[in-house]
Amino acid sequence: MKILIPCFLCLHTALAQVSNNSLPAIVKKTNGSYSFLVDGKPFIVLGAQLWNSSAWPSVLEKTWPQLKELGCNTLEAPVYWQNIEPEPGKYNFKELDYLVNGARKQGLRLILLWFASFKNGSSQYPPEWVLTQPSRYPRMKNSGGEEMLILSTVAQANIDADKKAFAAMMRHLKETDGNQHTVIMVQVQNEAGSLGTDRDYSEAAENIFKKKVPVELTQSLKAKDGTWKESFGPQAAEIFSAWHLAKYINDVALAGKKEYDLPMYVNAWPREHGFQRPGEYPSGGPVSTMLDIWKLAAPSIALIAVDIYLGNYSTFNDLCKKYNRPDNPLFIPEMGKGPDFARNQFYALGNYNAIGVATYGIDPFHADPNDERNKERLDDKFAYFKDNYRLLKGALEKIAELQGSGKLQAVTEDYGLREQVVQAGNYDILFSYGYPTYKANKSLLTGRALIGQLAEDEFLIIGFDTKFQIKPRYDSGFSAAEFIIVEEGYYEKEKWIQTRIWNGDEVWHSTLTPEGVILKIKLRKTKKNPGAPLKANFE
Ligand code: DGJ
Numbered sequence: 222m223k224i225l226i227p228c229f230l231c232l233h234t235a236l237a238q239v240s241n242n243s244l245p246a247i248v249k250k251t252n253g254s255y256s257f258l259v260d261g262k263p264f265i266v267l268g269a270q271l272w273n274s275s276a277w278p279s280v281l282e283k284t285w286p287q288l289k290e291l292g293c294n295t296l297e298a299p300v301y302w303q304n305i306e307p308e309p310g311k312y313n314f315k316e317l318d319y320l321v322n323g324a325r326k327q328g329l330r331l332i333l334l335w336f337a338s339f340k341n342g343s344s345q346y347p348p349e350w351v352l353t354q355p356s357r358y359p360r361m362k363n364s365g366g367e368e369m370l371i372l373s374t375v376a377q378a379n380i381d382a383d384k385k386a387f388a389a390m391m392r393h394l395k396e397t398d399g400n401q402h403t404v405i406m407v408q409v410q411n412e413a414g415s416l417g418t419d420r421d422y423s424e425a426a427e428n429i430f431k432k433k434v435p436v437e438l439t440q441s442l443k444a445k446d447g448t449w450k451e452s453f454g455p456q457a458a459e460i461f462s463a464w465h466l467a468k469y470i471n472d473v474a475l476a477g478k479k480e481y482d483l484p485m486y487v488n489a490w491p492r493e494h495g496f497q498r499p500g501e502y503p504s505g506g507p508v509s510t511m512l513d514i515w516k517l518a519a520p521s522i523a524l525i526a527v528d529i530y531l532g533n534y535s536t537f538n539d540l541c542k543k544y545n546r547p548d549n550p551l552f553i554p555e556m557g558k559g560p561d562f563a564r565n566q567f568y569a570l571g572n573y574n575a576i577g578v579a580t581y582g583i584d585p586f587h588a589d590p591n592d593e594r595n596k597e598r599l600d601d602k603f604a605y606f607k608d609n610y611r612l613l614k615g616a617l618e619k620i621a622e623l624q625g626s627g628k629l630q631a632v633t634e635d636y637g638l639r640e641q642v643v644q645a646g647n648y649d650i651l652f653s654y655g656y657p658t659y660k661a662n663k664s665l666l667t668g669r670a671l672i673g674q675l676a677e678d679e680f681l682i683i684g685f686d687t688k689f690q691i692k693p694r695y696d697s698g699f700s701a702a703e704f705i706i707v708e709e710g711y712y713e714k715e716k717w718i719q720t721r722i723w724n725g726d727e728v729w730h731s732t733l734t735p736e737g738v739i740l741k742i743k744l745r746k747t748k749k750n751p752g753a754p755l756k757a758n759f760e
Pocket of ligand 1: 341411412528555581
């Protein structure tokens with residue numbers, strides 16, 4: 222995989238080096254943010270993830286139309302080790318082939334989720350022949366000495382078994398999809414870690430825990446040399462777990478990449494809820510406080526993603542900030558449903574350069590007795606995602622281009638948040654919410670917009686249910702902004718397609734509609750009588 226092409230002058234130079242049929246890759250742009258290149262072009266995942274037990278032909282057959290209705294460009298689907306290798310060394314790719322062929326037919330890209338040694342802080346997905354032989358495939362023990370349904374990360378037999386199966390799957394993928402790139406990325410395990418124990422207390426793990434910490438780790442964390450306890454004190458258990466888990470998963474990823482070099486990532490069950498203690502969330506997983514350790518121990522992992530089910534503004538933004546780092550692009554492979562998350566997608570893309578966002582539980586075949594979903598059509602909870610994806614697709618390449626340039630921002634309505642002003646170049650743009658005033662359900666907070674600066678006096682505003690007013694900056698020496706032209710339209714690849722021009726009443730109201738709209742706005746700053754009050758455009 223071509224991660225981090227280090228020294229190119231700009232993204233376009235990088236693109237010139239990456240031909241149309243080159244492998245999907247995550248590359249660093251000169252502005253320090255990242256681009257996910259698919260068939261040589263920047264790609265933003267507008268995704269949806271299946272429920273855990275839904276990557277089967279019987280479910281997918283009924284789900285394809287709903288994915289079409291949603292308008293996602295990528296499906297995230299699990300691949301189960303227990304189904305891929307029902308007997309040691311005997312592989313079954315029937316369901317995987319159906320999935321890949323089906324997605325290709327639908328014009329969808331796929332992200333495969335390797336549900337194998339670890340899934341949600343436990344080990345439910347290894348095949349029967351692994352789970353029934355703990356003496357051969359050792360389990361973790363908790364501090365009370367009880368064996369857990371979690372494979373031990375210090376057991377080479379576990380690593381080897383997972384590696385072998387994963388490598389076989391990647392080999393098969395290369396043979397069947399190596400030219401088409403329907404599969405663009407692979408998640409190695411799912412929310413890995415140990416739930417219910419801060420670390421492995423099995424005899425084998427205890428022996429390692431009593432030994433000295435590897436020097437590369439103490440050096441990198443600037444910790445003193447010694448045993449795990451001596452070096453890391455109260456954090457020793459979690460750091461021990463993170464180090465061994467990251468190395469385990471790195472080994473698996475590397476074995477797969479040797480067969481077929483797709484970008485690989487891991488996803489975190491974040492620690493930012495409850496008492497925030499390891500074991501309450503999967504200990505050793507790539508949580509925000511363990512990222513440096515993961516980066517050191519897992520160099521074959523292109524990025525560490527974060528699953529976000531907490532829709533409140535502050536936690537969502539906090540997590541985006543923590544995972545959008547110079548050494549890590551933000552990707553949110555799972556998030557909740559409903560308008561809060563649909564709004565938050567704008568923050569992820571506009572303020573934190575996310576290479577992708579996806580909502581979880583898209584198909585209506587979750588075997589949940591409380592799930593009253595209509596099985597025949599897309600659930601209403603996804604209506605806002607459907608709107609987002611339809612609108613964002615009209616400017617996706619432009620958004621990808623603007624990410625990381627400092628010329629892209631997001632605003633969204635929120636509880637108690639009636640307005641936001643953003644500084645964009647020499648202008649202040651004030652967004653106010655609660656519009657349009659005829660909005661039937663005012664308690665649904667749907668206002669959301671991306672603001673891109675295309676040139677000194679030219680802006681792109683993409684969004685829903687928000688009024689905008691523009692003034693030159695207070696200290697710019699100008700007092701008012703004239704709309705020279707306000708075009709509604711969309712991009713077809715690089716080309717802007719104008720569908721109409723807004724003027725008169727539409728410009729007077731300057732309100733983004735409930736269906737969503739992309740506006741390209743050209744402004745002119747004017748200097749009025751210096752004593753006159755400063756007015757926004759629409760007054
Ligand atoms: C997060 C996990 O990653 C998913 O696989 C799923 O279990 C959801 N939680 C909850 O439904």
